[in-house]
Amino acid sequence: MKLVILDRDGVINYDSDAFIRSVDEWRPIEGSIDAIARLAQAGYTIAVATNQSGIARGYLSLETLQAIHRRMEEAVTEAGGAIAHIAFCPHGPGDGCACRKPLPGMIDEILDRLGAQHIEERWLVGDSLRDLQAGVSRGFRPVLVRTGKGVKTEMDRSSLPENTLIFDDLARFAEHIIAEGGA
Template identity: 45%
Template sequence: MFKKKPALVILDRDGVINEDSDAYVKSKDEWQPIVGSIEAIKLLKKHHIPVAIATNQSGIARGLFDLFALHEMHQKLYTLLGQDADAIWHIAFCPHVPEDECMCRKPKVGLLEEISQKLKIPFNKKVYFVGDSFRDIEVAYNAGCIPVLVKSGKGLKTLTTHQEALKEVPVFDNLYQFVESIL
């Protein structure tokens, strides 16, 4: 399906890498990987494709968890990746609620700009953004990335409610299926 090897794959976190929750993922115990997601990230590393994560984490501003708990969740991801933990080149997160009107909360591009600057990878048609929500698709377009929707997490709901707007967006069952398509 895709003809060019990506320069970078950016992933949303909740609903793409780990199971999502309407009550927020608040601890490392609640943070559970989606089947195949860890293997998908390892496969990207094996093929020398860098991975970054861009995630809205408004649970911090809402007082549902703190930065330490967020760090523990990310540490769990690194632990599950084991010797492939260096597959994740950067994690950018927004701790704000929508009412803060910050520049980092997706669909605004602050998180993606942070990733581009930190990794020194300009966004072009070789950078993919994989998400499960419409704001993930919007931020990909806003930053000049190729948007990809997965049906995991809130992806099926997103597909149903934004069907017309997603006509041109590649859709996959999950992260692993997307990764297989680019290799």
């Protein structure tokens, strides 16, 4: 199995400091849906790991989050791809859970759900340091995209995990690993 775990806000869709609170506010970043479809068509299993503290803060309900995720999955399916699993953390920063990135709880959930004991390649694509830290803790190759908070994250290159690859967006990352065969 070749596995790519994606952060959601800032990687797949535009992020908002005021949180994505409705299906109407969820807007994919140009090229991101097609990038997911191309990765899936090239044999990569795609999963999403996303902190969603807006639930704990009362900004959106679990039902709204599920509707947003259905819209995202439908867009990917229409483009010819698939998302194998979406893991989310509904907790706030101070709730003391084990799933909120940078902790690896969602990564573990994805690995368990997919039965991914034998992974040939493992990538984690995010726009923040905490995304990358969660992936690295479970042996994923870190990829920073400059969309979302990525440009700000890149400013402190010394804090990035060793061997972090940096791309302008998810589409450029997909082009790279498909062309390079995962290298």
